[in-house]
Amino acid sequence: MNDIQRRDPDSRIKILDIGCGDGSFIKNVLTAGIDADFIGFDLSINMLKMAKNSLDCSRVQLLAADGFTMPLQPEAKFDLIHIDSVLHHLVGKTRTECVYLMDLFCKQLMDRLSKNGSLLVEEVYYDSHLFPQITSCMIFYGLKLLNFLRLDVSKIVVELLPGLEVNFLHRKQIEELFEQYGTIQLVKQTPWQVPRLYRFLLLKGLGHISYTITALQQLPSQRTQAS
Numbered sequence: 001m002n003d004i005q006r007r008d009p010d011s012r013i014k015i016l017d018i019g020c021g022d023g024s025f026i027k028n029v030l031t032a033g034i035d036a037d038f039i040g041f042d043l044s045i046n047m048l049k050m051a052k053n054s055l056d057c058s059r060v061q062l063l064a065a066d067g068f069t070m071p072l073q074p075e076a077k078f079d080l081i082h083i084d085s086v087l088h089h090l091v092g093k094t095r096t097e098c099v100y101l102m103d104l105f106c107k108q109l110m111d112r113l114s115k116n117g118s119l120l121v122e123e124v125y126y127d128s129h130l131f132p133q134i135t136s137c138m139i140f141y142g143l144k145l146l147n148f149l150r151l152d153v154s155k156i157v158v159e160l161l162p163g164l165e166v167n168f169l170h171r172k173q174i175e176e177l178f179e180q181y182g183t184i185q186l187v188k189q190t191p192w193q194v195p196r197l198y199r200f201l202l203l204k205g206l207g208h209i210s211y212t213i214t215a216l217q218q219l220p221s222q223r224t225q226a227s
């Protein structure tokens with residue numbers, strides 16, 4: 001963040017937070033004293049209400065919107081675009097379709113970056129024994145089955161609310177996705193304790209991981225070739 005501010009100390013940074021939830025990221029940036037204008041989008045009106053309560057600031061605009069169809073001017077660009085724990089909510093019929101949706105989502109965000117802007121992606125990773133994707137595969141299709149059978153198991157496992165669908169990736173898969181867009185840099189990895197239930201699902205490790213992705217700048221010769 002400080003790095004972005006240093007690149008252009010005379011202008012106010014523009015930050016877009018998609019799936020801003022209760023606004024905790026924006027609040028942290030404001031508390032850190034970063035001089036920026038913020039837009040926060042979220043699908044959930046309830047989360048936005050919480051964000052509005054904690055972010056009483058004229059520099060923050062909060063709107064109910066889908067990250068796929070953002071109500072932005074075509075020319076609107078941002079120095080920093082942030083998504084935390086949003087990608088695993090982009091769920092299709094199959095895991096391949098989920099990755100396709102994540103890719104579509106991120107590509108669209110990369111196009112919204114200003115020159116030298118960065119995408120800051122924070123996600124939850126699930127790495128399993130044997131094949132790294134086994135646990136998240138079981139979770140993905142297990143939830144689909146529960147929903148298909150209309151089974152409510154939330155009394156046994158509180159996190160498994162009816163209708164919940166998520167698709168977690170393993171760490172390497174996340175990196176492979178982001179590497180397509182430019183230079184990626186690991187910012188932070190916070191491992192979480194593996195819950196006992198997940199040990200039966202062959203889970204080796206999980207946690208929260210953050211990367212910045214900066215688009216590769218085309219050399220003038222490459223630009224001429226492309227046009």
Ligand SMILES: C[S@@+](CC[C@H](N)C(=O)[O-])C[C@H]1O[C@@H](n2cnc3c(N)ncnc32)[C@H](O)[C@@H]1O
Nearest residue numbers: 019020021042043044047066067084085086089
């Ligand atoms: C797990 S919460 C994370 C909230 C916040 N980013 C944080 O880290 O505290 C995921 C949020 O993403 C929002 N969300 C999911 N899909 C979205 C989409 N397509 N467009 C905008 N928001 C979305 C949900 O409504 C939810 O508030």
